[in-house]
Amino acid sequence: YAAGDCAELASPEGERNKIEQLWYTGRMHGKVLAKTLCGERTAYDRGIWFNSAKFLDIEYQTYGYVSAKSREGEASFYWEHADGRKCLHLVFDAKNHRVLGVNVFGIRMRHTVFEKWIAENRTLEFVLENLGEANFDPEFFREFEAEIIALYNVQFPGQKLGLRRKRGLLKF
Secondary structure, eight states, X not given: OOOSTXXXXXXXXXXXXXXXXXXXXXXXXXXXXXXXXXXXXXXXXXXXXXXXXXXXXXXXXEEEOOOSSOOTTEEEEEEEOTTSSOEEEEEEETTTOXXXXXXXXXXXXXXXXXXXXXXXXXXXXHXXXXXXXXXXXXXXXXXXXXXXXXXHHHHSTXXXXXXXXXXXXXXX
């Protein structure tokens, strides 16, 4: 058995690396190992790729796969705040708009929500309209969902999206 962020996977699935140097993979390995040692044979399944960290004063999260350059059949939507410290980069299937991955800087998002949306093959439009559900910033933090939707509506004029769920004081 092996566990930890330096353990090598014998047969990684798909595009996964043999070594997943992420803090949470060690925890997941430990849970799988504990169940197996206690008689409940359990396979390791990391699920949809994600990573998050905070470096000094900026936080980032990645859910799903986001390449530096779009691959064939992919398209992307990118929003950046005027201060240059917050951005949202969604990668989606160019044909059906199914979200494949997201990078977020400077805004906290819920891992479980994006994991669910990617697993359910949700579209770019669904994700943007429901972005408030994923936002995890504390109360009284500035919200950027409306600004993000406004940019989408400019870039994709055939659609007119709106937020389905407002957070904080805006929900009243």
